Amino acid sequence: MTIAATVAKMISERLPPGLKMSAEVKEMVLEACNEFVQCVASEANEISTKENKTTIMPEHVVNALRSLDFEAYVERVSAAAEEMKEEGKEARAEKKKKKGMQMSPEEALALQEKMFAEARARYNSGDASGAGGAPGGGAPPPPPAPAGGSLD
DSSP states (O other): OOHHHHHHHHHHHHSOTTOOOOHHHHHHHHHHHHHHHHHHHHHHHHHHHHTTOSSOOHHHHHHHHHHTTOGGGHHHHHHHHHHHHHHHHHHHHHHHHHHHHSOOHHHHHHHHHHHHHHHHHHHHTTOTTOTTOSGGGSOOOOOOOOTTSOOO
C-alpha cells in the first residue's frame, strides 16, 4: 500500500459516518503529513548532529517534537518507541534462539563421525539393522534373486 493510500485510509476511517472528503482535501492532508514528517525529521537530524551522532534515535525525535512545540505527541510517540523496542527485543531473542538450535560445522562433523563409527561397529558385529531394526535383533534376510539368471 502506498503512503498516499495509507493516509487516505486513515482519513476515511476517522471521519464520522456520512461525511466525505474531496480528493483535493485528501491531497492537501497528505501534503501536510509529508511536511510534518520532513519538519520533525529535519529537527531530529539537527539534534543528533549537535550530539555528534550519525543515527537519529527515538529520543532525538521526541526532543524534536518538544522543540517544535508538539509536546502533545511526546507521550504517544514515546509509548510507540518503547513498544517497538520491546518487539525488537523479542525478535532478537527469537533469532538468537533459532541460531542456538543450529550446530556449528565442528559439532556437525563430530556427530557425523560418531554416527559412522556406531554404524561401522554394528556392521562389524553382524547387526546391520541399526536402531529398531529387524525383529530378533538380526539383519533382515536379503531380497530373493531375480528369476531367469539374466541381468538384461
